[in-house]
Amino acid sequence: MLTLFIILFPFVSAAIILLSPSEYTKKLAVASGLGTIGLTLVAMGNYQSTQADKIWELNLPWIKSLGISFHVGMDGISLVMLMLSSFVTLMAVLTSLNDKFAKLPLYYALLLIMQGAMNGVFVSLDLFIYYIFWELALIPAYFLILMWGDGETRMTTIKFFLYTLMGSLFMLLGIIWLGNMGPSAGYDINTIYDLVIGKDRQLYIFMMFMFAYAIKIPIFPFHTWQPDTYTKAPVAVTIMLSGIMLKMAIYSIIRWVIPVVPLAVEVYGKYFILAAVVGILYASMIALVQKDLKRLFAYASIAHVGLITAGILTVTKTGVQGGILQMLAHGVNVVGLFYITQILRRYKGTNEITAFGGIRITAPVFAGFYMVIMFGSIALHLTNGFPGEFMLLNALYQTYPWMSLVAASGVILGAVYMLVSYQKVMSGEIPDGDGGVPALNNIDKLVFIPVILMILAAGLFPQWIMNISDGSVDKIINLYQTEVNTFLNK
C-alpha cells in the first residue's frame, strides 16, 4: 500500500492545492514535497538491501483479458530513484517560491502531477502501467512550459512534445509486442522477464525501446529538443525535466531493457555507447561556445547523461552502480545549476554570460555555493560527481578502453567550460552601470544549502547509496549474465 501512497500522494496534493484558496498554495506544495520525502524514508527504513526483494508490492488485476494488472512495488533501484524524485521535486517547489507566476495553484498542481507520474514510472512492475505513467508525465510538462515558459514557447513545446512522443510510440509498439509474445497476453514484469525471445526479435525490441530512451535521455544525435526546452522552460520545470524525467529513461534501461533483451544489449549496446560517448565530446565542445548560461548547462547535461548511459550499457556492476550514483548526483547538481541561472535572471532578466561579472564582490556566499555546485558538476573529488564518474569511466574502460578515453577527454572539457563561465560570471569587475547582484535571500539559501550538503555527503559516503541499490543491481546483472551465457554456450 505504501507504494500506492507514494504514487497517489502528489496527485492528491495537487487536487488539494487546486481546491484550496491560493494563499495556501505555496505552503501546501512544500508540505507535499516534504510528505513524499517522508514516505520514501519510511519505505527505505523497511528495506533490507541484502535481500533485494521488492517491498510493498501491490498487484491488482485491471484488464484481465489483456493480462494487464496494476502491479507496483519497490526495490533498491526504485528507492534510490524515488529518493531523487522526492528531493528534486521539493527543490523545484522551493525554487519557484520566489517567482510571481500567474495561476500559481495550477502551476504547483502540475508540478506535483508530474512528480506523481514519474514516481509511478519508478515503481511500476507492469509494462502497461509503466507506459501509462511514462506518458502521463509528459502532459504536465507540456503545459508548464507552454504557459510559464520564457518567450515564444509554442514551437519549443510542440517540438519537445512531439519528438519525445514519437519515440515513446515506438516503445509502445515494443511493449505491445512483448506483451503478446508469450503464450497468453501479459505485461507483468515476471512474465516479461521469463519470456524466451529469439535474437532477432530482441534486436527489434531493443531498438524500439532504445529509440524512446535515446530521445528522452537524450543521446546524441537525438538531443536537439533538449537545449531549447531547457532554456525556455521555467527553472523549476527544467529541474524536473533534467533532474527526474530523463532519469526515468535511464532507469528504464536498467529495469526494462537489460534484463528483457540481454542478447541485443550484449551485441548492439556498443553502438549506443558509441553514440553516447561521441555525444559527451560533442556536447562538451558545444557547451564551450555557448553564450547563454542556461543553454550551456543544458549542453553540459547532455554530456553528463551520455556518460551515465554509456556506463550502464556496459552492464557491469561498477557501471550500473556508478550510473545510479551519477543519476543521483546529476539530479542534485542540476537543481543548483539551474537555480543559479534563475537567480541571475531575476536580477538582469537574461542569462547571457557577458552581462555578468564580479558577483563575488557583492554576493560572496552565492559565489561560494556556485563554486561547490560547479565542482560537483565537473566531478571534483569529495563532491558527489566523482565516485559515480570514476566508476562509470572505469567500467567503460574495462569494456571499451578507447571509448573511455574519449569520454574522459569530455570530462576535461567539462572543467574548461564550467570554469571559464564561472569566472566570467562571478569574477572580474562588475559591469558598468549596475549595482551587481545582491546577496542571497533566505529562500535562495533554503534551496542551496540542502543541495550543497547533498553534494558533499554523496561525495564522501557514496557507499550508503550504493548499499541500497546493491542487491537489486546484482539481481538484474545476474539475469543478464545468465541469459547471455546460456546463449553463448549453445
Place this chain on the structure above:
Amino acid sequence: MENNILQLITILIPGLPLLGFILHYIFNDKISEKISGMHATLWVFLAFILSCTVFYSIGDKGQIQTHLFSWINTGDLNIPMAFIIDQLSSIMMLLITGVGSLIHIYSIGYMHGDKGFNRFFAYLNLFIFFMLLLVMADNYVLMFVGWEGVGLCSWLLIGFWYQNQEYNKAANKAFIMNRIGDLAMIIAMFLIFNQFGTLIIQDVISEATVPGSLHIHLGGITLLLFIAATGKSAQIPLFTWLPDAMAGPTPVSALIHAATMVTAGIYLIIRNNVLFSMTPDTMTVIMVTGIVTAIFAGSIAVKQNDIKKILAYSTVSQLGLMFFALGLGAYAAAFFHLITHAFFKALLFLGAGSIIHGLHGEQDIRKMGGLHRYMKTTHWVYFIGLLAIMAVPPFSGFFSKDGILIAAYHKSPLLWGLGLASGMLTVFYMMRSYLLVFHGDSRVEKDTMKHIHESPPVMTVPLILLSVLALLGGIINLPHIFHGNTWLQHYLTPILTEGSIHADIALEYILMGISVSAVALVSYFAYRIYIVKGAVPSENNETQGFLSQLLSSRYYVDEIYQAVIVQPFYKISAFFYNILDLKIIDGAVNGLGKLSFFISGHAKETQNGNISYYLFAMALGMGGILFLFLLF
C-alpha cells in the same frame, strides 16, 4: 607508541588543517584578521608537531596503516578511505607542514590588510589538507583526490584576486593543464585496475614484483603516470601554466608553485619507483623530458624581467633536473633535491615577496636595483638562497645537485655535461636577478622610493629560519666523501629499488671541482655584465636580436599552443554548434516537421471546399472500394 594512538594522529594530521578550513568557512567574516591568521597557522603547526611524532615512530614501525571507512565498494572495485605512512610520506609530511607553517606565518605579514585575508588562510589550510591527503593516501584514487584537490587550491589561489580577469585566466590555464595530466592519471588508474585488479598502491607494487609475473601494459601505466606528473610538475609540454600561476600572492607561489604541489609529480614517481624501474623505456622518456625541460626553462629564465617569472622558470628548470635524476634511476638524489629545492626556492620566493612587499607591488627587476641598502635582512636571506640554488658548497643545493650530476656521469658523460649546462644557466639567471635587484644603481620609481621599507619581523623570521634550512639542508644526505653517511638514502631504502652507486672518490672530486669552477666562472661573467658594465635589460623587445627575442618571448610556446590547439578547437566547437547542431542535426529534426507541414499543406488543397469536387472524390472512393473487393 601505541598503534591506535598513532592512527588517531595520522587522522588528525590532515584533519586539523581541514578543521581550520571549515572554521574559516563558517566564521568567514566574523573573525578578525589576527585570529584568522593565528589559528590557521596553529592548525598547520600542530600538524607539523604531530608529523614529527609520526616521523619518529616510523623509525621502529616501518609504516602505519589507518583505515577510516570504505569509500567506494561495489563489485570488484574496492576503494577504502585509508592512509599509509612510510618513510617517504613521513618526510613529505614534515616538509609540507614545516614549510607550510613558515609560509603561514610569513603570510600573516604579507597579506596584512588584504580584503580577502581570511579567505586566503582558508584556502591555504585547505591546500595543506589536500597535499597531506596526496602523500598519505593508501590507494591511487585517494591520492588522486589529493592530486586534484591541490589543483583546486592552486586554482583558487592563483585567481585569488578575482577581480582581475587576467589572473582568472591564469588560474583556469593552470587548472585545465593540470586536468590534462589528471586525465592521464585517471586512465593510468583504469589500466592498473585492469592489470592488477586493485588500486591499493602496496598491493599493486607487491603484485608487480612477484617473480615471473608479466604485465604487458606496465609501460603504458608508467608512461601515463609520468604524463600525469608532467601536468602537475610543469614539464614539457605542460609547463606553461606555472609561470602564469605567479598571478597568485607570493606566499602561494612559494608554497604551492615551488615547494610542495609541483613536486607531487616527483613524489608520484618515487612512490611507484618499483613500477618505473621495470620499464626502462619510460625511464628514458623521463630522463630526456627532464633534461630538456631543465635547459629549455633555464634559457627562458635568462631573459625574463619579472622577478617572480624568473623564479617560476627556475622552478620548472629545477623540476626538470629532478625528473632527469628520476630518469637516471637516482630516486634518492631526486628526492634529496626535492627537499633542498623546497627550502631554497621557498626562501627565494618569500624573499622576492618581501621585496615586492617593500616596493608596494613592483615586480619588474628593471625598476629595482641597489636594494641591499634598504632591505638588509631580505638581502642576506636572498643571498643565501642564491648560493644554495647556484650549488655553492657547502649550501644544501650543492650536495643535492652534485648527487644528480654524479648519477648522470655514471650513465654517460654527455648527460653530465647537459646537467652541468643547466646548472650554469641557473647560475647565470639567478646572478642576473640578484645583481639587478640588490646591487648597482637604484632604478626604483620616485613615488615608491619614499615608502620603501624592510618587511616586518613576522615575515623576516620565517625567512631566516628558511635560510638556515637552505644552508644546512644538505646534512641530511651528506655523501661519503664528506664523511657523511647518506642518511636519506638509507632511510628510504625500504621503498626504493636503486642500488647504491659506488663512485671513485678521485673522480667525484674532479667532477665537483669542475662544477664549482663553472659556477664561479659564470658568476663572474654575470658580474661583469650587470655590475661592471651596468647593463640593464631594455624596455623594448624589438631592438633585440633574434635569439634574445625568442628567449624573452619564451619560445612563443603559449602562442603556438593558442594557434595550434586552442583556437582550432574553439573553431571546431563553433562549427559543431552553428553548423552541425543547429543546421544539420536540428535541421533534420525540424525538417521532419517541415516535411509533414509541406505534405499536409499540399494535401490540404484537396479539401478545396468545392462540393462537386467532393462528390467526385466520393464516387471515386466508392469505385475504389468496389475495385478492391473485386481484387481480393
Place this chain on the structure above:
Amino acid sequence: MTEILFYSLSIIAIATSLLMIFHKNAMYSVLFLLACFFSIAGLFVMLNAQFLAVVHIIVYAGAIMVLFLYVIMFLNMSTPITIRKSKLVMFAAVLTGLMMAFLLVVSVWQTQAFGQHPEIVDQNIGLAKTLGKVLFNEYLIPFELTSILFISSMVGVVIFNKKEVEDE
C-alpha cells in the same frame, strides 16, 4: 407479353432518367424524372409489389415531385439556367458513371448467382396485409422512429424558414 412490358418499361426508365440529367431546364428534368418513377412503379407492379407501387406513386409523384416543382416555381427557375460545367468535368463525370456501372456489373457477374429461381413463391408477399404484418411485428420500433424522423425534419424545415423571417 411480360418480356415486352419489362423491356419497354426499362427503356423508358433509362431514357427518361438520361433526359433528366441532361436537360437544361430543371422543370423538364423534374417531369422526366416523374415519368421515370412511373415506369419504376410499373416494374414494382410486375414484381407483385402492388402496395409499394401505389405508395411509390403517392409519395414520389404525388408529394416529392410536387415539392420539387413547387420549389422551382418558388425560386422562379423555369427559365433555363445556362450554368454548365467544363468539358473535362463532363467527360470525367460520364467516365466515372460508366466506370461505376462497369464495376458494379463485374461484381454482380462474379457472384455467379444467375438464373436461380426460388422454389416457393408467395404471391401474397407484396400485399398490404403481409407488409403490414412485417412492419408492425418485426420493424415496429424502426417504424415508430420514422415518425420522430418526420417530426424532426418538419421542425427543421420550420426553423429554417422562421429564422429567415426573423432576419428579414
Place this chain on the structure above:
Amino acid sequence: MNELINLKDQLRIIPLEHYVFLCIILFSIGVMGVLLRRNMIIVFLSIELMLNSINLLAVTFSVYHNDASGQAFVFFVMVVAAAEVAVGLAMLVLIFRNIKSVDINALNHLKW
C-alpha cells in the same frame, strides 16, 4: 391486372440479373447526374433516382428470396427520402435566398 401478375411466369421469363442490371444502369445514371450538373435541384433529383434504383433492387430481391423484409425496407427508404427532400429543399431555398444561386460551385466554403 391479375393476368399480368403471374409471378411464376414472370420470374421464369425475366432473369434476376436483368433487374439487377437495370438497377445498376439507373444508379450509374444517378451518379453521373450528381457529378455532371451544377444545378442543385438536378443533383437532388439524381439522388432520388439513385434511391429509387436501390428500392427497385430491394423489391426484386425481396421477391426472389421470398422475404417481405426487403419491401419493408423500401418503405423506410421512402420515408427517409421524403424527409431528406423536405429538409434539403428547405435548405436549398435558404441558400438561394442568401446567394441568389443554385450553383453547387458557389458553395466552396466547406473546408478547414
